[in-house]
Amino acid sequence: MFTDHLSIDTWSDELCTKFNQEFSVAKHKLHEHDQFSKASIIDLLDNLPKKQIQCYTMVADATNKDSIKAVDPDEASGAELYEAAEAGMFWFNLKRLETFDDSYQQLLDEMFDQLASKGAPLAGLHELSCDMLLTSPGAHTHYHIDRGPSALWHLVGSKKLWVYPSMDFDYISQENMEAIFAGKMLEYLPYSEQLDEGSNSCVLQPGEVVWWDNSAPHRVENNEMCVSINCSYKTRASVKRFNIQRANHYMMRNMKISKPGIAESGLSADLKEFAYRASNRFLNYKPDNNFRDDYATTLVLDASTPSYIVQSESPRMPAFLR
Numbered sequence: 001m002f003t004d005h006l007s008i009d010t011w012s013d014e015l016c017t018k019f020n021q022e023f024s025v026a027k028h029k030l031h032e033h034d035q036f037s038k039a040s041i042i043d044l045l046d047n048l049p050k051k052q053i054q055c056y057t058m059v060a061d062a063t064n065k066d067s068i069k070a071v072d073p074d075e076a077s078g079a080e081l082y083e084a085a086e087a088g089m090f091w092f093n094l095k096r097l098e099t100f101d102d103s104y105q106q107l108l109d110e111m112f113d114q115l116a117s118k119g120a121p122l123a124g125l126h127e128l129s130c131d132m133l134l135t136s137p138g139a140h141t142h143y144h145i146d147r148g149p150s151a152l153w154h155l156v157g158s159k160k161l162w163v164y165p166s167m168d169f170d171y172i173s174q175e176n177m178e179a180i181f182a183g184k185m186l187e188y189l190p191y192s193e194q195l196d197e198g199s200n201s202c203v204l205q206p207g208e209v210v211w212w213d214n215s216a217p218h219r220v221e222n223n224e225m226c227v228s229i230n231c232s233y234k235t236r237a238s239v240k241r242f243n244i245q246r247a248n249h250y251m252m253r254n255m256k257i258s259k260p261g262i263a264e265s266g267l268s269a270d271l272k273e274f275a276y277r278a279s280n281r282f283l284n285y286k287p288d289n290n291f292r293d294d295y296a297t298t299l300v301l302d303a304s305t306p307s308y309i310v311q312s313e314s315p316r317m318p319a320f321l322r
């Protein structure tokens, strides 16, 4: 159903071995598939439960991560949501589409079967998921890291992406990296323009897919209204990084070790991961803070106003958290 449009069979084996190991851009034709026409996306927006539609607004300033605010999409229709993405200042994330529509599960299955058959490093592959991002002209995705690997399949519009070195504490402090993996901190990080000197960047066009080494900081500025799908997953290697980072945060720091090792291979890394897994089974490490409390908002999407946003009288949880 999607194999021809994925076009993975046209990629070189060398390119496939770089999948989520090294910043790369490859070609596809998914944007020509009926599944991703404007009418199909509006239909998806009409029918997807609001619980799966994250909605944020922000100021178009890469240094202002604190301007990111949740917006309640309330009762907006699919057409109104799409129009708000085209003409407002929004970042919509349609979450876990494979749980709503089997065709997205099929897309993931075909994608990762083909990648595996071409030698992509996917040992221990599990928890595939597919999100769709709709972003307004000028909208920013601020400087951040993700907790696991993903690939961004770009479908509509043009956007500029910067990717920075992975596991490099000149770009993210060790404490912040651990706190993000521990679930104690949101993914967004302090950013200054000087960091761009060490980045790779590209202007993504429809029909291009991009990936980078797992945990590399990245950020995006949208030149036009953009639509992409973000396919994420876990592997044995990504789970090991997650466990080592959480071991450092929850165990090593408690032992007053100020710079815990980040090695992910070798006997000491294996022992650290084993100790973390055993300990976590009993102690169930989790953060004391609850980010849900930070998401209460007075901003409500309203397609009848020029900014597409109105203020509610009192703070409310956006629909995606109710």
Ligand SMILES: [Fe+2]
Pocket (backbone or CB within 6 Å): 144, 145, 146, 218
């Ligand atoms: Fe990301």
